Amino acid sequence: MLEYDEIGPEKVLQVYHPKYGMKGFVVIDNTAFGPGKGGIRMTPTISVEEVQNLSRAMTLKNALAELPFGGAKSGIIADPRKITPKAKMEIVKAFAESLKQLCPSQYVAAPDINMGEKEMQLFAETNGDPKSITGKPASMGGLPHELGSTGYGVFLATKIGAKYAGLDLTNAKIAIEGFGNVGSFVAKFLNEMGATVNAVSDINGTIYNEEGLDYDRLVKVNQEFKTIYKYPDAKKLYDKELFELPVDVIITAAIPDVITSENVEDVKAKLIVQGSNIPIKNHVERRLHERGVWVIPDFVANAGGVISSYVEFIDGTEKQMFELVKEKIEKNTELVLRKAKEQNTYPRHIAREIAMTRIKDQCKKCGKL
Numbered sequence: 001m002l003e004y005d006e007i008g009p010e011k012v013l014q015v016y017h018p019k020y021g022m023k024g025f026v027v028i029d030n031t032a033f034g035p036g037k038g039g040i041r042m043t044p045t046i047s048v049e050e051v052q053n054l055s056r057a058m059t060l061k062n063a064l065a066e067l068p069f070g071g072a073k074s075g076i077i078a079d080p081r082k083i084t085p086k087a088k089m090e091i092v093k094a095f096a097e098s099l100k101q102l103c104p105s106q107y108v109a110a111p112d113i114n115m116g117e118k119e120m121q122l123f124a125e126t127n128g129d130p131k132s133i134t135g136k137p138a139s140m141g142g143l144p145h146e147l148g149s150t151g152y153g154v155f156l157a158t159k160i161g162a163k164y165a166g167l168d169l170t171n172a173k174i175a176i177e178g179f180g181n182v183g184s185f186v187a188k189f190l191n192e193m194g195a196t197v198n199a200v201s202d203i204n205g206t207i208y209n210e211e212g213l214d215y216d217r218l219v220k221v222n223q224e225f226k227t228i229y230k231y232p233d234a235k236k237l238y239d240k241e242l243f244e245l246p247v248d249v250i251i252t253a254a255i256p257d258v259i260t261s262e263n264v265e266d267v268k269a270k271l272i273v274q275g276s277n278i279p280i281k282n283h284v285e286r287r288l289h290e291r292g293v294w295v296i297p298d299f300v301a302n303a304g305g306v307i308s309s310y311v312e313f314i315d316g317t318e319k320q321m322f323e324l325v326k327e328k329i330e331k332n333t334e335l336v337l338r339k340a341k342e343q344n345t346y347p348r349h350i351a352r353e354i355a356m357t358r359i360k361d362q363c364k365k366c367g368k369l
Contacts, residue, residue, distance in 0.1 A: 001049065002048065002049065002052055003052070006360070006363075006369060007029070007030045007032070007059070007356075007359055007360065007363060007368075007369075008028075008029040008030040008055075008056070008059065008071075009027050009028060009029045009030070009052060009055060009056075010028050010029065010030060010031060010036075011026070011027070011028040011102075011106070012025065012026075012027050012028075012048065012052070013025060013026045013027075013028075013099075013102070014048070015095065015098040015099070017091075017094040017095075017097075017098065019094075020087070020090045020091050020093075020094045021078075021091070022076065022078075022090075022091045022094040022095055022098075023076070023077045023078075024074060024075055024076040024077060024095050024098075025048045025051055025074065025075055026051075026072065026073075026074040026099065026102065026107060027048065027051045027052045027054075027055040027072060027073055027074070028055070028070070028071075028072040028102075028106055028107055029052070029055040029056050029058065029059045029070065029071040029072060029073075030059045030070045030071050030359060030363075030368075031070035031106060032070060032359055032362040032363045032365075032366055032368055033062065033063065033067070033068055033069060033070050033359075033362055034067075034068040034069045034070055035069060035070060035072075035104055035105060035106050035107055035108050036055070036058070036059075036069070036070040036071055036072025036106060036107045036108070037058060037062055037067075037069035037070065037071065037072060037107075037108045037110070037306060037309060037310075038054065038055055038058040038071060038072040038073035038074070038107075038109070038110065038112075039073065039074075039109065039110040039111055039112030039115065039135075040074045040075070040076060040095070040109050040110070040111065040112055040115050040119075040123075041054070041073070041074070041075045041076070041112040041113045041114070041115070042075070042076040042078050042080060042088075042091075042112075042113065042114040042115055043075070043077075043078075043079070043113055043114065044077060044078065044079035044082075046075035046076070046077055047075075048075070050075065050256075051073045051074060051075045052073075053278060054073040054277055054278070055071050055072050055073035056071060057071070057073075057277055057278065057298060057299050058070075058071035058072060058073055058299075058306070059071025059355075059359065060299045060351070060352060060355040060356070060359075061298075061299035061300075061302075061303050061306055061355075062306060063355040063356075063358045063359045063362075064299060064300060064303065064332055064351060064354060064355040064358075065303045065306065065307055065328050065332065066328070066358075067306065067307065067310045068310075069108065069306070069310065072106075072107045072108075073112075074095075074099075074107075074109060076091060076092070076095055078091055080114045088119075089118075089119070089122055092115075092119045092122055092123060093122055093123075093126050095123075096122065096123040096126035096127050096132075097126055099127070099132075100127055100128070103127055103129070103132035103133065104129060104131040104132045104133075108131070108132065108133065108134065108309075108313065109123060109132065109133040109134075110133060110134045110135045110305070110306075110309050111135040116135075117135060117136060117137045117142065118137075120133050120134070120135045120136045120137075120142070121136055121137055121140060124136055124140060131313065134308075134309035134312045134313055135309065135312075136312070141312070141315060142312055143308050143309075143311060143312040143316075143318060143321050147308070147318060147321070148181075148185035148188065148189075149304040149305055149307065149308035149321060149322070149325055150181065150182050150185070150275065150302050150304045150305035150308075151181070151182045151183070151184065151185025151186045151188070151189065151253075151275070151304070152185060152189060152304050152322065152325055152326075153301065153302060153303055153304025153305070153307070153325050153329040154182060154185075154186050154251060154253070154273055154275040154301050154302055154304065155185070155186050155189035155190060156304075156325070156326060156329045156330055156333070157273055157296050157300065157301035157329055157333045158186070158190075158249065158251060158271070158273045158296075158301075159193075160330060160333040160334055160337065161249075161271045161273055161294055161296050161333065161337065162249070162271060164271075164294050164337045164341065165248075165249075165270045165271040165294045166270070167248050167249065167270060167271060169190070169193065169195045169249070170193070170194045170195050170196075172195065172247075172248040172249055173196075173198045173210075173245075173246065173247040173248050173249070174190065174195060174196065174197045174198055174199075174247060174248065174249045174250075174251065175197070175198060175199035175200070175201075175208075175242050175243075175245055175247045175249070175250050175251070175269070176197055176199070176200050176201075176250075176251045176253055177201050177239075177242055177243070177250065177251065177252045177253055177254050177258060177276070177279075178200075178201065178202065178252070178253035178254030178255075178275075178276065179200050179201075179202050179218075179222060179228050179253075180202075180253065180254065182253040182254075182275045182276065182302070183200065183251070183253030183254065183275065184219070184222070186251055186253060186275060187200070187215055187218070188215070191215040196212035196213075197212065197213050197215065197218075198210065198211075198212050198213065198245070198247055199213075199242055199245050199247060200213060200218065200228050200231075201228075201239045201242045201254070202227055202228050202229065202239075202254075203227075203239070204227045204228075204229035204239075205229050205236055205237060205238055205239050206236075206237040206238065206239050206240075206241050206242040206245075207228055207229060207231050207234035207235065207236060207237070208234055208235045208237055208242075208245055209233060209234045209235070213231065213234060217231065218231055240258070240263065243258065243259055243263055243266065243267055244263065244266040244267070244268070245268070246268050247268065247269050248269055248270050248271065249269055249270070249271045249272075249273070250267070250269040250271070250272045250273070251272075251273045251275050252272070252273070252274050252275055252276045252279035252280075253275040253276050254276050255276065255279070256276065256277060256278040256279055257278065257279065257280070257281065258276075258279045258280070259272070259279065259280045259284055259288075260280075260281070260284060261283075261284060261287075264284050264287050264288060267288065267291075267293065269293065270292070270293060270294065271293070271294045271295075271296075272288065272293060272294070272295045272296070273296045273301050274295070274296060274297055274298035274300075274301050274302065275298075275301060275302050276298065276302070277298050277302070278298060279298065280295065282348065285297075285346055285348050286346055288346075289345070289346035294337070294347070295346065295347060295348070296333060296336075296337070296347060297336075297347055297348040297351050297352075299351065299355070300329075300332055300333055300336050300347070300351050301329075301333065303328065303329060303332070304325045304329060307321070307324055307325045307328055307329075308321045308325065310324075311324055332351075335354070336350050336351045336354070339354075
């Protein structure tokens with residue numbers, strides 16, 4: 001069931017192409033600051049409700065990062081593991097054709113789960129406008145997320161969060177949920193600063209070593225076997241057991257709703273950084289706050305990807321992208337955590353309050369409120 005409030009969603013579009021079996025939808029949540037910005041997610045279970053929640057997260061994320069974008073998101077119902085690469089590209093092309101009237105005037109798309117730069121190139125070519133999407137190949141002027149912009153931002157947020165949690169990252173025990181485009185880069189940047197990751201998970205399960213995992217070996221195993229679960233010299237656990245491990249920091253970087261009412265009391269970490277979208281529901285975050293755990297919200301910590309998208313949108317460079325990610329992530333993480341400490345409340349409440357105030361003020365200026 002869709003929910004509406006004073007700022008959105010402005011548009012909900014469902015699309016279908018019978019020849020290619022393409023079923024999908026777009027939710028444009030709010031365009032007060034500019035066209036809605038948000039990725040295309042392809043999964044067999046994607047729902048319009050999930051897309052709406054993600055589109056609102058993008059509205060808040062862009063407002064907090066002070067980017068000239070609104071919030072949007074889209075989803076395609078398909079399982080890439082059960083269709084051929086050709087069929088997948090036909091679906092993407094049909095989806096792009098259905099959105100020509102929206103992109104880029106009202107919606108600027110991007111890659112998300114199961115979507116990469118090849119799909120973004122096809123989307124842009126089908127749409128006829130390179131500004132319709134970001135995350136394109138470098139040959140098209142893109143700044144692909146494979147550069148690690150989101151992971152870099154999550155790493156920066158983790159550094160600031162560690163200060164508030166009273167942790168020295170170089171001596172802390174760290175767990176990363178997911179080793180994809182976000183989690184792998186977080187591990188890379190942590191390794192470069194001298195920190196050790198003790199646990200990592202993927203779709204096959206969790207690996208854990210109390211003394212730490214060797215980053216270079218972890219990357220090699222993942223490249224060779226397409227999973228970190230084959231890593232030797234580590235305990236093999238179920239994926240959800242990661243959240244119960246005796247670690248100081250948990251970084252989420254994969255699927256939604258991983259810390260719940262069922263396992264929240266088992267969390268031992270002092271700091272949780274949300275590199276993934278919607279990994280913890282609000283009432284669970286409040287409970288973590290009551291237990292003294294610092295939680296950096298998704299739309300604060302993982303904004304590096306959309307900041308990178310903005311730099312690509314204005315034809316900026318890789319160097320400019322990393323500089324802007326650093327500037328904005330550090331500034332906003334510090335702002336949110338400082339105010340949360342001053343007001344003795346959980347960080348999401350503060351971050352949402354700041355973002356919603358900016359959005360409502362802009363809505364009034366442009367006559368949407």
